[in-house]
Amino acid sequence: MRTGTNIKSELSGRIEVRGILGGAVNELGARIVSGEWPEGGVISREADLVEEMKVSRSVVREAVRILSAKGMLRSRTSDGTRVQPRAAWRLLDPDVMEWRIRAGDRKGLLQDLLRLRLVIEPGVAYAATLEATEAARARMSEAWAAKREVFADSDLPRDLRRRRFIETDLDFHRALIGAVRSQLLDQLFSVIEAALELLIDLQMRARGYTSDMIGMDESQAMHEAVFDAFIARDAEGAERAMRRLIQRAIDDAHDGFALLRED
Amino acid sequence: MRTGTNIKSELSGRIEVRGILGGAVNELGARIVSGEWPEGGVISREADLVEEMKVSRSVVREAVRILSAKGMLRSRTSDGTRVQPRAAWRLLDPDVMEWRIRAGDRKGLLQDLLRLRLVIEPGVAYAATLEATEAARARMSEAWAAKREVFADSDLPRDLRRRRFIETDLDFHRALIGAVRSQLLDQLFSVIEAALELLIDLQMRARGYTSDMIGMDESQAMHEAVFDAFIARDAEGAERAMRRLIQRAIDDAHDGFALLRED
């Protein structure tokens, strides 16, 4: 089942794009986020795109439709197809997210994503603690037990342990979010999570090493605080503990990215 | 500029869809959310859609592409075009949101949206209080002053006052969110806000009356508590006050919807 590597090549949740059209969509999407055309500016005419990309007009048109559906383009007869202002883009769409991540400005995106998590997850912890059903409480206990077990198992190979640490960590957060029972929240989190995963992965590759597990102990203790408060039905306590946890992740990420280029 | 009515006919942020294609996209989108085809089931073949909708094959294909870009459909040669599971739909996309709202299950959607607000906005208040720049603090003060002025001005015609009350209320929340300086958060909120607006509007129409201003005093006092804590840089206080505020809105909405059909 598992691929044997924890390297993610693509952000999950994306639309499957096969064939010629898939290539055209990705190319166009990448060209747009790259800033090849300014916001509000017209892109190449259909006829020109046909030549540039060596595909038929129908493929060009369908690709443009897809990008338009994501808020990135807008066509009008005789005026051409224009790049929409970024504020109109579906920034939370996995495809848009991936193009942006690959196009650069990873630091800004990372900050934005982590900030979003910092804003949302404490509230999630609060609401989950108050509203969890018995089933949800049981699921949380399982997730915590699994996380704890992996943490304690020092016999595991370093790499496998690291992978399982991340997996059980994600599952812990997912279980908490699941307790709130909101489709919108589930989806929101899955996009944030996938984007962070890709971002962090690219980051690690760029630095040419697999991050070690420094800070694991603190992280584990902080998760325990969240879990304990959750079980004790202490919503405010869970909220505070979660805030500390995310804040620490942000500090770590900041340190990690500090070595990088921009800013 | 203003239309003279505060009735919203369409959710803001939607892709502009003109012409024949626009009609086809909306029809197909509506048919999908209506459950005409089960999740995972194949929809009509291209050739059949051409007949059903009386449009050309290119229009059908472009419409399908747009819906696919929103995660609602997926096409494969020889297997047909299938409705994707709801979890794959871009639920936060304004178009998808509008189709869902119009298709029914308004109560479930309203609950989900309000729950999302309840989870997010206290965290927003917390982060905004900590991170606001001087400019953001000034903007908040303006927003609060405007809200206060409208509230105090009992000379305004009832209808106008109500409208301005809602406007200044929204602006208050927008100013707070702006203080966090996150594009993703801005966009997330704008979708939630637009959806709630449409939902509440349809609700009021359904009940055939314009909601009066009962509860305005309490609402105003709660906003004041948020503002005061924000100004005093009391992040936890702002968070708590915001939570009370949203919770009350939820209770009100629940009362309002209680008269309705389902559940």
Next chain:
DNA sequence: ACTATCAGTTTGTCTGATAAAGCTGTGCGA
């Protein structure tokens, strides 16, 4: 200065033909 009109540009829509992908049943061989 203003308006109606016309020519030109670009996307929108329709049609038909062919390619490619994927499913399904058939029959051959072990």
Next chain:
DNA sequence: TCGCACAGCTTTATCAGACAAACTGATAGT
């Protein structure tokens, strides 16, 4: 009997070309 290669069928994918419609900007007439 089981499994597998293959052929035929279904459906979407891609290409090509023609004409329609929407909009722009220039121009001519008042």
